Amino acid sequence: MGREISVIAGPSSVDLATKVASCLDADLLSVDFRIFKDGETKINMSKPFGKNCVLIQSTYPPTDRHLLQALMMLKKCSDSSADIVAVVPYMAYSRQDRQFLEGEVVSMAIVARLFECVGTRRLITVDIHSPASLSYFSIDARNLSATGLLAKYAITNLKTSRPVVVSPDKGGAKRAMEFARILKADMFTLSKRRDMQTTEVFVEKQKLNFDIAGRDVIIIDDMISTGESIVKASEFLIEANPNNIYAMCTHAVMIEDAPKKIEAAGVKEIISTNSIPSATAKVDLSSVISREVASIIEQAAI
Ligand code: R5P
Numbered sequence: 001m002g003r004e005i006s007v008i009a010g011p012s013s014v015d016l017a018t019k020v021a022s023c024l025d026a027d028l029l030s031v032d033f034r035i036f037k038d039g040e041t042k043i044n045m046s047k048p049f050g051k052n053c054v055l056i057q058s059t060y061p062p063t064d065r066h067l068l069q070a071l072m073m074l075k076k077c078s079d080s081s082a083d084i085v086a087v088v089p090y091m092a093y094s095r096q097d098r099q100f101l102e103g104e105v106v107s108m109a110i111v112a113r114l115f116e117c118v119g120t121r122r123l124i125t126v127d128i129h130s131p132a133s134l135s136y137f138s139i140d141a142r143n144l145s146a147t148g149l150l151a152k153y154a155i156t157n158l159k160t161s162r163p164v165v166v167s168p169d170k171g172g173a174k175r176a177m178e179f180a181r182i183l184k185a186d187m188f189t190l191s192k193r194r195d196m197q198t199t200e201v202f203v204e205k206q207k208l209n210f211d212i213a214g215r216d217v218i219i220i221d222d223m224i225s226t227g228e229s230i231v232k233a234s235e236f237l238i239e240a241n242p243n244n245i246y247a248m249c250t251h252a253v254m255i256e257d258a259p260k261k262i263e264a265a266g267v268k269e270i271i272s273t274n275s276i277p278s279a280t281a282k283v284d285l286s287s288v289i290s291r292e293v294a295s296i297i298e299q300a301a302i
Contacts, residue, residue, distance in 0.1 A: 004008075005297065006049040006082075009198040010057025010073055011041075012066045016089065016274050019286035024294060026054070030163070031073060041069050045076045053082040056294050058278040059092035060253055067092055067111065071118045078119025083300060085293050086115065086123045089275035089285060090223075091253045094129035100196050112136035124292050126275055126285060127222045127250040140296075144272050144288050146250040147175055150220065151182035153271060153283045158246060160216035161248060168192050168203075168221055168233040176220050179248075185218075190233055201228040201293070203236045212242040223251035227258030234265040244268040252280045 005026035009017030011033050021028035032044040055077060057070040070088060077084040096107035101147040115123060116139055123141045128134050134143050154160065163185040167176035169192035180187035219233050230247045237245060245267050252272035259280070262270060274281040 001240070002093070004050040005052045005054060005293075008045075008049060008053055008055040008223060010055060010072065010079070011069055012060065012068075013056040013058045013087075013089065013165065013277075014204075016284075019274075019284060020054065020056060020087070020290050020293070023286050023290035024054075024245060026267075033069070035065075040067070041065060041072070043069065043072045043076070044256055045073065049077070049080070050080060051083055052297050053084045054087060055084060056087040056089070056289075058275055059088055060088040060090050060251070061255070063092045067114075071114055074115070074120050075089050075118040083297075084120065084122070085296055086120045087125075087289055087293070088115075088123060089126045089273075089289070091125040091128050091133065092123065094133035097130050097132040106136075108133045109136045112138075112141075115139070121294065122296055124289065124296075126273070126289070127175075129222055137167065142292060142296075143286075144292055145175075145178075146275075146285060146288070147178050148182065149246050149273065149283050149285065149288065150250070150271070151179050154179075154218060154246075154248065157282075158216070158218070158269075160246075161214075161243065162211075163187075163216045164212050164242070166190060166217055166219045166233065166237065168219055168229045172221050172295070179218075181218050183218075184189055190236065192229060192232070199226075199228075201232045203232040205236075208240055211240070212237065214243050216244045216246070217242045218246045218248055219267075221247075221249045222252055224249045224258060224262070224272070225253040226255050227262045229232070230262050230267065230270075231265040234262070234267050238266045248272070251275050252278050254278060 083112035093107040165180035165187040167189040272280040273283040
């Protein structure tokens, strides 16, 4: 594209950064870092980076460590007066986007401020949990969708028969609708409730819009964390005798034994993007990220 770009691979996103650098035909810079015995990170960014920098660091668990590393690296870049685009494929704390219970801190608002405090002016994330989360940024913060890539993967690889797309809750209905539109599939939404004190998930019993017996079901969500939402959805759906059940998501946070629990609940396969590296990360985000980065850099140069 004629402009020198350095892609800086944050410690949490080396693989994705390598792919983005390759798409952009950019230099790939690694970051030297050390984790001390007390858990603190020391970052060293002595390698020279160009004027246009893209820093990629996803903030999956250990969340606070990855978040602080992102902030440290961004501060270093902005101090060097590089034009930096921060790419945070999985934005931690985006589910804490409002006060659910009296006295709760709206963590997302603070995280957004922290990115701004270290000099970030442009930020890209992917399938952030809610529009409310994005609204806390007063910088150029863009939210990309992985729905098209996930749908393309499903069409090419799952070979489903008369698939039915399911959103585990109303909040994810729009995403599931778009996914179903691309697959030309039927779609419906479950009614999920989470106990805000215990975090336990309940799926309300409901009459299904149509018969799913013998049909493949794809449950699609923005993220799988404890796996409870997918487990409860699958347990409910299985009573209607579907063929295979698949779980697809953008961010496979996968706390502890989430994959095992999901499998035990009848899900044949879990598929996620590489916003978080894992065994389920079969959908590569580098094409959508590099396209957006290239457009930001081009616009900035005008
Ligand atoms: C919630 O509204 C989200 O869209 C996900 O459904 C939820 O965060 C998944 O979390 P878990 O796997 O812990 O149920």
